[in-house]
Amino acid sequence: MALIKCEECGKTISDEAKTCPHCGVKHIPQRIKRNIKWNTRILIGFVIVVVFGSLIIHYCSPKGKTKPYKPSSPSLGVQENSIVKITDSPAKLRPSPDYFENYLIEIPTGTELKVLDTNSVRTGGTVQYAVIWYKVEYKGKTGWISEYVCKKIK
Secondary structure, three states: OOEEEOOOOOOEEEOOOOEOOOOOOEOOOHHHHHHHHHHHHHHHHHHHHHHHHHHHHHHHOOOOOOOEEOOOOOHHHOOOOOEEEEOOOOEEEEOOOOOOOOOOEEEOOOOEEEEEEEEEEEEOOOOOEEEEEEEEEEOOEEEEEEHHHEEEOO
């Protein structure tokens, strides 16, 4: 417990006194003033960290559409002229390597197809992953099937 001067009358009072015994003015005890100062500093520091963290995340995150890329080695060794067998029925032959495209035709389970080309497309939002697509021909139509509907047999 320390002695301080009253801000109103200037006489000496305890730093724990809620009112001045001489003039009756209300005082905020010093320990509460110190706590308020530290709480304010902590709150301001937290706000600054959140603002800068948000800016860093915003400016460092990938922007724009996902871009296709040609992989150096397609998954499971499937390359041009490989033979794949449809394992998930019905597989949908699509005009481009994209799940959101309308499909051209359905391919039944067990059908064997020759791979004409491969393509890998990065997809997803925050967590991105690559999907391998195989260009094949079925009943006179050329299109793309996902790696998830077939397996390599030759």
